[in-house]
Amino acid sequence: MTRRWLYHLKETTKSYGGSPVLQIGGLEVFRGEMLCVVGPTGAGKSTLLRLLAGVEAPTAGQIMFADCRLGSRNVPLEILRRITLVFQRPVLLGGTVRTNVEYGLHLRGRDRRSAHVDEILGSLQLSALASRSCRNLSGGETQLVALARALVLRPEVLLLDEPTANLDPARVALVERTIATVHREQQTTVVWATHNLFQARRVADRVAFLLEGHLVEVASAKEFFESPVDARTGAFLRGEMVY
Amino acid sequence: MVILSLELWSIVRLSLQVTGTAVFISVLVGVPLGTWLALAQFRGKLLLTALVHTGMGLPPVVVGLVVYLLLSRSGPLACLDWLFTPQAMVLAQCIIALPLVTSITMAAVSAVPDDLLLQVRSLGAGPWQARWAVLREARAGILVAVAAGFGRVLSEVGAALIVGGNIQGQTRVLTTAIVLETNKGEFALALGLGGWLLSLALLVNVVGLGLQGKPLP
Numbered sequence: 051m052t053r054r055w056l057y058h059l060k061e062t063t064k065s066y067g068g069s070p071v072l073q074i075g076g077l078e079v080f081r082g083e084m085l086c087v088v089g090p091t092g093a094g095k096s097t098l099l100r101l102l103a104g105v106e107a108p109t110a111g112q113i114m115f116a117d118c119r120l121g122s123r124n125v126p127l128e129i130l131r132r133i134t135l136v137f138q139r140p141v142l143l144g145g146t147v148r149t150n151v152e153y154g155l156h157l158r159g160r161d162r163r164s165a166h167v168d169e170i171l172g173s174l175q176l177s178a179l180a181s182r183s184c185r186n187l188s189g190g191e192t193q194l195v196a197l198a199r200a201l202v203l204r205p206e207v208l209l210l211d212e213p214t215a216n217l218d219p220a221r222v223a224l225v226e227r228t229i230a231t232v233h234r235e236q237q238t239t240v241v242w243a244t245h246n247l248f249q250a251r252r253v254a255d256r257v258a259f260l261l262e263g264h265l266v267e268v269a270s271a272k273e274f275f276e277s278p279v280d281a282r283t284g285a286f287l288r289g290e291m292v293y
Numbered sequence: 294m295v296i297l298s299l300e301l302w303s304i305v306r307l308s309l310q311v312t313g314t315a316v317f318i319s320v321l322v323g324v325p326l327g328t329w330l331a332l333a334q335f336r337g338k339l340l341l342t343a344l345v346h347t348g349m350g351l352p353p354v355v356v357g358l359v360v361y362l363l364l365s366r367s368g369p370l371a372c373l374d375w376l377f378t379p380q381a382m383v384l385a386q387c388i389i390a391l392p393l394v395t396s397i398t399m400a401a402v403s404a405v406p407d408d409l410l411l412q413v414r415s416l417g418a419g420p421w422q423a424r425w426a427v428l429r430e431a432r433a434g435i436l437v438a439v440a441a442g443f444g445r446v447l448s449e450v451g452a453a454l455i456v457g458g459n460i461q462g463q464t465r466v467l468t469t470a471i472v473l474e475t476n477k478g479e480f481a482l483a484l485g486l487g488g489w490l491l492s493l494a495l496l497v498n499v500v501g502l503g504l505q506g507k508p509l510p
Contacts, residue, residue, distance in 0.1 A: 105411045127419050135415035141406045143413075144430055154416040199416065209415075 056081040056207065056239050057102060062111035064097050070109070072097045072263045079241060084233055086250035086271075087243045089260035090286070095243035096138055098260065099209045102241060103135035115207075131158065134205035138212045138243075140196030142184040147176060147195050150184055154203045170202045173228050175221075189216040197225065201232060208232070210242040214249065226253055247287065251275055259283050300462075305489060308466040311379050312447045315386035319394045319442050324435060327398025328428060332410070342399070348392025353385075354451030360385040361455050377458040382466070385452035390442035397441055401434020402427060436501045443497050448490065467493075 057079035064072040072094040079085055079102075087095050100106040101113055107121035114120070118129045134154070142150050151167055171177045174194045179187070187195065193216050200208060210229070214222040230253060233240050244250055250257050250271070257274040259266045259282075267280045278284045330342060362368050364376040364384075375381040405427050413426045428435065450468035457464035459473060467490045474483040 100411070103415045105414045127417070130414075131417040133415075134417070135412075137408060137412055137415070139408065141409045141412050143409075143426065153413075157417045157419075157422055203417065 053080045055079065056116060058114040059101075060112050060114075062101065062108045062113055064094075064101060064106070065109040070263060072101070072260075074098070074111075074265050077258065077265055077268065079239065080256075082237045082239055083255045084230075084240045084242065084253055086254035086257045087241060087260060088245060088247060088250050088257055088286075090245065092262075093260040094263040095245075095260055096211050097263075099135055099211050099241065099243055102207075103133050103209050104130045105135065131203075132206040133209065134200040134203055134207070135209040136196050136200045136211060136213050138215060140192055142187070142192055142195055144184065146181050146183055147171070147187070147198075148180045150195055151176075151199045151202055153199055158203075164202075166204075167202055170198045173231075174198050174201075175224065190218065190221060193217060194221065194225070197228075201228070204236060205238065207239045207241070210240065212244055213242070214244075214246070222249070229253070247275075259286065261286070301486075301489075303462060304465055304467055304470050304486075305493070307379065307464070308447065308468075308490075309493065311382045311386065311453075311466060312443060315383045315390055315446050316394075316439065316443045318383070318387050319390035320439055323391050323394030323438070323442070324398050324428075327395040327438070328402050328424065330395070331399045331402035332424070332427070345392050345395050345399070349396055351389060351392065352451065353389055353449040353453075354455065356385050356388050357452030357455030360388065360452065364456065376456065377460060377464060379457070379464060381456040382453050382464060385456050386446040386449065389449060389452060390446045393445055394438045394442045397438035398431070398435055401431040401438065404434065405430045436504060440498050440501045444494050447494055 055078040057077070059074050059077040061076075062072070062074045063070055087098060089095055097106075101108055101120070102115075104115070104120040104125055112119055112121075115129065115133070118125060143153060148167065148171070151171060155164065155167070168177070171180055174197060176191075176194055176198055179191060179195075184192070184195065193213060197210075197213055208229070213229075214225050217225065226249070229240060229242075232238050242250075242253065254271040254274075256268060257271050258268040259274070259280075261282060267274065267278060267283045269279070274283070275287065278287060326345075330338065330345070360381060361376070363370045364373065364381055365371060373380070375384065409430060410423050410427055413423045414420075418426060448468060450472055453459075453464075453466055454469050454472065457466070457469065459465050459469040465473075467486055471483045471486045471490070474480075474486065
């Protein structure tokens with residue numbers, strides 16, 4: 051049985067100031083999978099996630115999300131609200147941790163006092179910080195709040211841009227467990243950008259390797275780590291990457 | 294004491310009415326304009342920004358002169374019949390306050406992290422909800438814009454004198470009354486009126502600072 055794709059990218063290019071930073075000939079993201087995007091700093095991982103979130107438009111080519119073409123001005127808000135992106139450097143709104151976590155619910159007109167908010171705060175060990183001002187949070191706490199405000203929305207697609215970059219090992223494990231639970235229980239499609247190969251190996255169903263804006267290889271996690279096809283993938287895995 | 298007389302209350306009330314209306318209109322136009330200038334990318338943005346910034350230095354007396362010419366019998370806006378009325382003073386003060394409110398709003402919105410707009414969009418905000426979120430984050434700066442606009446027009450005298458005429462009971466405001474009392478040699482009275490002027494400015498700023506700490510919906 052062929053798997054159903056949720057995203058389909060075809061000849062997708064993104065340029066800034068005339069310089070292409072991402073050029074992908076083709077990529078499919080399947081419904082309900084956990085795809086890790088790995089690659090060195092500056093490979094185009096964050097750009098790819100912004101395109102998948104529909105908050106930026108490709109310069110050329112197309113990105114299909116279900117039956118909708120992302121990137122045009124007339125993408126319905128209901129479509130975009132099925133996708134949530136957690137940024138690498140989150141910016142929180144003024145107010146408390148709780149008001150930030152409730153923000154997306156407020157936009158959707160849902161009950162902000164939902165028990166689900168407390169559940170998410172608890173699962174990320176943020177309950178004690180719920181009434182604290184976001185101006186007084188550490189980098190790691192900020193990252194957890196950004197993740198909480200995304201998870202509370204129960205999105206169909208969760209895009210994560212280095213969500214554990216500022217966290218200590220215990221919190222990294224907590225986040226990985228939480229996302230794995232959400233992925234399993236809610237059948238959430240997760241695209242997770244990371245430069246941490248150990249993390250990709252732990253969490254991914256499939257892995258995509260980006261290098262200088264180009265997609266080098268996409269394979270199941272097992273194949274990617276144990277028998278990579280492209281020589282550059284092998285070099286990256288061995289820590290010999292030259293770029 | 295004239296300071297406590299009915300005439301004084303009429304002067305204070307008119308000062309607040311004229312200045313309040315001018316600031317209100319300037320905020321209504323200047324905040325959206327400043328937000329747009331901060332967020333939009335278009336050809337000629339640099340030039341337009343430079344023009345708005347230059348407007349902050351408009352001499353009130355020149356603004357008063359231009360508005361006078363516009364409203365005078367031979368001017369293009371003579372049909373309004375606004376010369377030597379509070380409406381003419383409001384018009385002149387709007388022209389003085391608008392560049393200030395726009396520029397400070399633009400600076401406040403520009404200071405909000407670039408990514409905020411994208412991040413709230415990724416959480417499901419529509420285009421207007423995202424702009425509102427940015428404005429909320431910039432609200433401390435926008436309140437400064439309002440306070441600066443209020444202070445500038447409350448204390449200006451050149452335009453109010455030229456287009457208002459300092460008519461007792463009709464267009465006499467605190468600044469023009471101070472000029473009159475100074476010319477008459479009533480320095481103590483002029484200083485007393487100056488005290489009222491400063492007190493009003495202080496009151497508005499205290500209220501503005503109080504609002505900064507309040508959460509917005």
